[in-house]
Amino acid sequence: MMKSMKYHFIGVSGAGMSAVAKLLVDKGETVTGSDEGFYPPISDYLVEHKIPCTTPFSPNNIPDDVDYIVIGKHAKLIPEENEEVKAALESGKPVLSFPQVLEHLSEHKENTVVVGSFGKSTCTSLLSWCLEQAGKDPSYFIGAIPLTPTTNARLGNGNDFIMEGDEYPSSNWDTTSKFMFLHPRHLLVTALAHDHVNVFPTHEDYLFPFMKLIQGLPQEGKLILCTDDMTVHSKLGEITHDSISYGLEQGTYHAANITFGRESTFDLVKNDEVIVRLSTTLLGKHNIQNIIGVAALLLETQKLTPEELAKGIQTFKGIVRRLDKKSEKTSIPVYEGFGSSVDKARSAIEAMELHFPSRRLVVVFEPHTFSWRNRAALHWYDTVFKGAEHVFMYKPPEHGSGTHEQLNLEEIVERVRASGIEVTPFEHAATGLIDLVNYTQDNDVILILSSGGMGGFIPETISALEEKFPA
Numbered sequence: 001m002m003k004s005m006k007y008h009f010i011g012v013s014g015a016g017m018s019a020v021a022k023l024l025v026d027k028g029e030t031v032t033g034s035d036e037g038f039y040p041p042i043s044d045y046l047v048e049h050k051i052p053c054t055t056p057f058s059p060n061n062i063p064d065d066v067d068y069i070v071i072g073k074h075a076k077l078i079p080e081e082n083e084e085v086k087a088a089l090e091s092g093k094p095v096l097s098f099p100q101v102l103e104h105l106s107e108h109k110e111n112t113v114v115v116g117s118f119g120k121s122t123c124t125s126l127l128s129w130c131l132e133q134a135g136k137d138p139s140y141f142i143g144a145i146p147l148t149p150t151t152n153a154r155l156g157n158g159n160d161f162i163m164e165g166d167e168y169p170s171s172n173w174d175t176t177s178k179f180m181f182l183h184p185r186h187l188l189v190t191a192l193a194h195d196h197v198n199v200f201p202t203h204e205d206y207l208f209p210f211m212k213l214i215q216g217l218p219q220e221g222k223l224i225l226c227t228d229d230m231t232v233h234s235k236l237g238e239i240t241h242d243s244i245s246y247g248l249e250q251g252t253y254h255a256a257n258i259t260f261g262r263e264s265t266f267d268l269v270k271n272d273e274v275i276v277r278l279s280t281t282l283l284g285k286h287n288i289q290n291i292i293g294v295a296a297l298l299l300e301t302q303k304l305t306p307e308e309l310a311k312g313i314q315t316f317k318g319i320v321r322r323l324d325k326k327s328e329k330t331s332i333p334v335y336e337g338f339g340s341s342v343d344k345a346r347s348a349i350e351a352m353e354l355h356f357p358s359r360r361l362v363v364v365f366e367p368h369t370f371s372w373r374n375r376a377a378l379h380w381y382d383t384v385f386k387g388a389e390h391v392f393m394y395k396p397p398e399h400g401s402g403t404h405e406q407l408n409l410e411e412i413v414e415r416v417r418a419s420g421i422e423v424t425p426f427e428h429a430a431t432g433l434i435d436l437v438n439y440t441q442d443n444d445v446i447l448i449l450s451s452g453g454m455g456g457f458i459p460e461t462i463s464a465l466e467e468k469f470p471a
Contacts (some may be wrong), residue, residue: 007101008062009033010084011072012053013042013051016143016166016178019153020070020098021047023141026155027288028368031247034061034084036076039453041320042158043144045152056464057389059087060291067093071171076222077174080151097171099181102141102163106182108141109161112297115210116190116226118344119290120284121319123166123188125149126294130312131160134304138162144338147317147324167209168196177209181429186222187214190290192231193438197377198370198404207235217241224297227251228289246296248289253296260354262290268306270410276297276306279314283335297358321451325456329466333359336458339449340369341379351388352447359445361387364436364457366394366450367412373397376403381415388421392436395427429457437464 010022012033021031022045034054038046046053054061061084062069070075070090088095104447114123118403121144127138129148137158143166145152167181200206217223219241227233228247238241243253257275258266265279266288280291291313304312318324326334333356337348345365352361358428363385370379373396385391393416395409411424424439426432440446446465448458 001351004028004030005067006030006063006065007032007068007070008066008088009034009070009072010057010061010082010088010265011074011077012046012051013038014072015042015145015152017070017072017098018042018045018051018391019141019143020101021051022151022153023249024101025051025120026153027050027105032061032063033068034058035469037453039456045145047193051149057082057084060082062087066093069093070098071095071227072098072100072173073169075403082187096173097178098240099170099178100287103181103183105155106139106161106163110159110186111163111182111184112186112188112190112301113160113163113179113184114190115165115167115179115213116229116266116291116365117193117195117330117341118347119190119286120147120164120166122287122290122322123190123294125152125319126291126316127188128162128299128318130294130298130309131158132156134308136160136303140165142319144222144322145320145330147319149313165213167206169199181210181222184213186224186297186301187216187217188224189214189232190226190293191229192345193229193341194234195341195371195373199369201376203231207231211235211238214239218324220299223415224293226289226293231249244296244300246289248285248292251292253292255292258288268292270299276310278310280316282316282318284347286347286351287323287353291470300464304338323351325449326462329468329471330462330469331442331471332440332446332465332469334446334448334462334465339365340370340451341361341371342377342384344377345384345449346437348447348449349385349387352445356445359443360389360441361441361447362390362392362393362433362436362444363388363444364392364448364450364461366452366454367396367407368450369429370400370404373401373406375407376406378411378415379413382419385416385419390422390424392432393423393425393459394432394450395425396454429460431454433459433461433464436461437468440465440469442469
């Protein structure tokens with residue numbers, strides 16, 4: 001029996017880092033971790049999977065007998081600012097990024113990778129769930145916390161490894177995009193809208209790693225492209241690999257006869273032939289689009305039958321922070337969306353308008369990612385909140401602010417107000433909670449948009465709304 005390897009994760013509370021740590025636990029390796037703070041759902045996840053975590057950062061967190069040290073990509077995880085990182089780099093031990101660990105774990109599997117500027121986590125989760133429900137026992141890595149499957153990372157005994165691929169640099173010492181370590185056999189590309197402007201200043205900079213990934217796809221692999229996305233559509237002439245297109249209403253695979261409701265239904269169509277009628281509890285047109293992309297991949301690779309596909313989609317419950325309902329104990333519907341980019345925010349807002357047309361839409365927003373905080377993206381605020389009655393705006397975080405041209409809260413609020421939307425700024429979770437609860441009326445629906453913890457705002461606010469507006 002092979003000796004168990006010991007890994008230490010610095011920055012383990014990142015969604016991707018925690019998922020890879022769990023995969024190593026599945027393999028039988030010993031894993032420890034550290035971070036500066038832990039918040040649900042990741043903190044609960046680490047406890048559930050018995051991954052010990054230490055805070056704050058310190059060189060003493062690194063076990064003396066560790067075999068490998070894995071360091072996250074957070075802006076603060078550099079030797080100049082972090083003594084634990086400094087100690088790791090000076091230890092003489094092998095230092096890895098988490099994509100390098102994934103590369104090793106998936107090297108003998110048939111890898112399916114989902115990439116794009118939005119929809120990745122949902123599509124990856126849905127692929128994994130459908131295969132799991134059909135008894136295929138896949139391995140998977142999801143960069144978020146899904147409701148189904150019941151975990152975001154698992155090493156299965158089947159041949160398939162489903163992975164969410166990220167274009168972001170793999171580490172603070174290697175600018176190679178994370179997904180370049182994943183070596184896909186099959187590739188699903190959801191959208192190529194410009195994102196991560198702090199790393200990719202121009203749209204062409206952003207597209208370069210995607211095109212390189214596509215060029216490396218093996219000839220026998222399937223390439224599934226969302227041609228609803230105008231950038232994907234414009235790049236078709238440069239892609240030499242055979243591809244299958246999909247979209248909401250156009251493409252080789254598309255939807256027809258859509259009925260939106262608590263459970264939405266539609267016909268899955270290939271060319272002009274209806275393949276199967278599908279139903280889903282996911283909200284919004286963008287999620288119908290995600291389902292079509294997943295269906296195209298699973299059917300084109302002949303991994304599932306239409307009947308197996310339909311069963312998986314009908315029972316899929318979605319992802320934490322991807323338009324999941326936060327409580328059944330309040331009469332005010334409260335949903336949380338992942339607001340890391342303008343396209344993700346718009347999709348979430350449009351879904352709320354579609355499913356709750358008679359309610360006032362109140363948005364709570366945190367400009368958490370570098371893209372939202374960067375001056376080059378200030379124009380995003382002109383249109384992103386269209387349809388909202390009121391926006392409660394949390395302050396942008398300060399980490400990494402010196403690495404780009406950072407906006408401040410006042411500038412963001414002024415820009416949103418200029419678009420005609422009412423805004424209430426807040427710098428502390430407690431004051432934001434009071435303002436939101438006092439503003440909320442019986443006929444509202446609340447959408448929380450962030451990719452951060454918002455200083456503990458979310459769980460406290462849910463409790464306050466349950467008390468004032470009980471179901």
